[in-house]
Amino acid sequence: MKPKLAKITLDQWDARYEELKSAGLAEPFYGGPLRRHVLDGDLRLADLKFDDSPAALRLWNFLLSEEDRLFSARDGGKKIVGAMKDLGTVPVMALGLPNVVAFYPDGAWWIPCVMRLGDELLGIAQSMGAGESFCPVRAMLAAFATEGHFPIPDLLTCSVGATCDDFSAIAQRLTDFRQSILWWEIPARRVPQVGEEAVDLPGGLTAPVSQVRFVREELERVRRAIEDMAGAKLDDAALADGIAKANGIRRLLDELRYKAYTTTPCPMPAIEMLVAEMLAIHFCSDRQECQAVLEELLAEVNRRIAAGLGVQKADAAGIFVVNPPADLRLMNLLEDCGGRVCGSDYMFGHALDEIPPDVEPMEALARTALADPMAGPAGQRADRILRDAEAFGAEAVLICRIPGASHCATEGAVIAGAVEASASLPVVEIEVPPLIDSVRPNIQTRIEALVETARRARRRRK
Amino acid sequence: MTAVRVAYSCSYVPPEWISAYGLRPERLTVDCSAEAAAKDCAGLARLQGLCPYARAFAASVIAQQADAVIFTTLCDQMRRICELLPAEWAAKTFLLNVPRTWQSAGAFRFYKEELVRLGGFLETFGGRAPSSDDLAALMSAADNDRQECRTLAAESFSQADRSLKRLALTGGPITTDDSWLPGVVRQHSGLVVLDATETGDLGQPGPFDHRRLADDPFDELANAYFSIPHPARRPNDPFYAWLGENLAARQIQGIIIRRFTWCDTWAIEKNRMRERFSMPVVEVEACGGSGARARTHSRVQALMEAIH
16 A cells, blocks of 8 residues: 655644755745745644645745735736636736736635734724625725735726625725726626527537627727736737637646546645646736646646555545635645545636637637636536536535625525435535634534545445 | 516516516515515525525515516526526526626617517517507606606605604615614604615616607617616716715705615625715614614614714
């Protein structure tokens, strides 16, 4: 039996880092020990367990240095687009211009977790009118107000329409703080009617041509705004180049996800895979480096697969995870309970699917934007989850409920119902607050029950 | 023969359009009591975090045995309830895409396309597409009715007891649960002189332009409803323009926002109203049961004390 790779704590990473440096570890400019991020306030890292590879170290450092990267970009004369909510489309457009960099202020929703509530963003948001009935993305409102977590963008866009009301309301509140926003619309995706002209979207979906045309027009408004901000033409050739680069990342992630989620023993921990997937939406503000980070991670996965090494026992129960957990610690807990991730839907499946390369760039981007799993019926999202769960060999489904999120009131029931009816997989839906510590025993018990149920079903199948 | 009953809640559903197809539009006044929701909509009653209005609307659709239901995308939870209702009730459902944005010609065109699609839906159970003349006649009649209401409201305002403090009531749709609220306001020497709820003046289209109505009634219908200034539109500056104008016209001294638990659209507006208008603003809980009534009493009392 092959030895199981150890996941290590932050303290253990200190020693591991010294060991790697002594052995000649070469790091990119943003490299360094993980400890420094804790000293900067990212206290939750001290509670997590990490993969011990240099590839994982690079991944974490890349993620946690984004703020510095954005400020450097500004200092270097680049224009910054803050893209809100569309999760995967506007940053691809920004890739077409060399002097533009895009990021998602939405990412601030993890700050309360990562800083262990230390920055009091949720309290600040509450004082601004976004209390606990809103999902943790309200931290973004406070992050804008305090101006301490990212540079204020030169252009701020927000997709609305078929989005959660939390986000739309919070974004509207931003306009009270001198943030002008380019609002653009992604309508609720619907099934084409009989006889209605339809078009295929990424992810195996279809939509009426009229809806795609509308989104395309909306994206044209975004294109003009980016051009005005950058003082440069964002022509179709530049867009096509951006799409090709984005697809390169998406293909890389596709291979990484397939290998990490289907190989036994599991070659990469759940938390590192979650971070890797997040890179798809905006490349963490540096597409080239993003590609290098993912290539190194994939190489590590390939090396482990070849050596038969894994981070979980071979009998770990394969769990398909729906929605990103508000507390990253949940991913560790899932593995501590004997699970492993076998597939995921972190609400941005459309950012993982290849952008259609064979149609005009704006058409391709419109189709991709409309393929957002959150823009369509929850039943369609459930269908995709079922397909992917089967493809990745998942044995159970964990739905992470986001506190206060308008979509979470109903979608869990739809997804759970579809999974139980069609795939007979066990499902649990668990509300995950930004810090799970106070409810950890309850969450742990439920995940353990899910794992045990999945294992029992596996034994019955044999 | 009984007309087919088409239920809806959202202000962006033009009842004239449904009537023009020979069907009966019914904007439901929902019953928010938990008993009603549990009895008529057991599946939805179990969902955690569900907006009480969305749940009660579904329950009311079932209790009142509507033949068809129109939902819109203006509210995320109502959009999603549209997907769940068929499991609870056999009514035909339709989801009308209402653009959140309003500043582009494309958004207006999209809304018009959606109304056409709604017409197609109405035809699937007996509706018949109207002629332009028929539509124009219906619109004129509805416009006259609304104008009459506005005139009555203006007269009522001019005759109101000047010693009472003048309030605006704003927020989500009024329900049967709210019938006691004006009494509470009166009890504390106040009077609601502006109904800026979604089912009140706020949710009404402006007067039709009679020349455009004669030229192209459908376009005028769509334009009037598309221009309703709801706080969920982005940006929602037109809502504040409308509210500011009406607060001034009716010399409002204080604002009550009725908010359903989990309704983010209205929740975010409380602080914004406070910052924009120099008058006290309080929030009261809608559909909150007997506990909420006690809190509402206290809040309305506090509001009155804050008005000088």
